[in-house]
Amino acid sequence: MRKLASIATIEKLEPIEGADKIEAAMMKGKGWRVVVGKGEFKPGDKIVYFEIDSALPADDPRYEFLKERCLKKFCTKSGAVLKEVIRIRTIKLRGVISQGLIMPLEKFEEITSRISNDGQSIGLSAVDEETGEQLPGVVIEPLIGADVTKLLKVEHYDELAEALRPQTGASISGDAISSFPSVQIPKTDEERIQNLGEYFETMRDRTFQVSVKFDGSSVTMAYSPTIDAEQPFMVCSRNLRLKPETAKGTVPLPWLMAAKYKVEEKLKKVYEETGKELAVQGELVGPGLQSNRDLLTEHEWDVFRIYNVTDQEMMDPTFTEAFCKEHGLQHVTVLAHNVPVFKKFKDIDEILKFAEGKTSRGNEREGVVFKSDDNGPYVSFKAVSNRYLLKQKD
Secondary structure, three states, rough: OOOEEEEHHHHHEOOOOOOOEEEEEEEEEOEEEEEEEEOOOOOOOOEEEEEEEEEOOOOOOHHOOOHHHHHHHHOOOOOOOOEEEOOOOOOEEEOEEEEEEEEEEHHOOOHOOOEEOOOEEEEEEEEOOOOOOOOEEEEEEEEOOOOOOOOOOOOOOHHHHHHHHHHHOOOOOOOOEEOOOOOOOOOOOEHHHHHOOOOOHHOOOEEEEEEEEOEEEEEEEEEEOOOOOOEEEEEEOOOEOOOOOOOOOOHHHHHHHHHOHHHHHHHHEEEEEHHOOOOEEEEEEEOOOHOOOOOOOOOEEEEEEEEEEEOOEEEEEHHHHHHHHHHEEEOOOOOEEEEOHHHOOOOOHHHHHHHHEEEEOOEEEEEEEEEEEOOOOOOOOEOOOHHHHHHOOO
């Protein structure tokens, strides 16, 4: 589960040319740069860091100073406000890219009251892996790096937008059978390279397939009698398992893609011939999705990975490419194979620069995804283009 809000330590502060009131902060163990008020922090300070894509409670007075720039309203077609949040996104100030929000730890009594006497650990509620809900009982974790997302009522902006889509009129949503079966199948959100600085040592000898990150909505299709003996074929959005038809009698777009590519019959055949239950995960792109920046005239579902539900393991990218070719499924664009990423690039900034580029249609691409293609344990992560993030309007 992504740590949208976590506890970190200020490592250093960098001056910004021509700026008297702001400076750039860097945190220990993280590759993010955040613009802060000059003199507000010093190296060694413990802080709360909110990643980009965070949605903070708009009614919390601690975030009042952000409302003018960052308030986002979700409204129905008639204009009624469903929810207001403070959206944290990539911005540029005085020529410096700022990603996230840093606030002093002492502003959050709900955190400081849970810190141990020696200041090294914190007691947090356990979280249900499938639903994300807090559970009774306390889990003791190291203070630095502790995930305080749920404690501070922070939500993932994209997941919140998906949850509200049925009421705001967007096309991808459907009625839910249940939540996403995340106990048996991993969700599709990859970790960002900015949180993986240690990989320059631990993954130095690994090689990776590099593919384009498509800009749409993730959809998982699986055939698994183990998960559901009565309805083994399932179609899921990022957080929900969708019914094949809504209460209004319409077919949700992900189910239309399942029919277009004949996914159920293909996965069922694999199961009958091999006994393997597979979950195929891909990006749904086209009209009405993420502004359809490539101006596609038809919807596509482009596969980026396959999970073996039977053996509970991610299939390597070579298998996924071959599977798509054999079964007539579209695969995301692959840029390269066997890339020694952490030898080729000297730091995170170089990887982020590499993530910038154009799609096959000449538009700004969202970024790139790296998947291990050697014989080691499966590892994957993403690098999102800062140039792309700065051009986002919604």
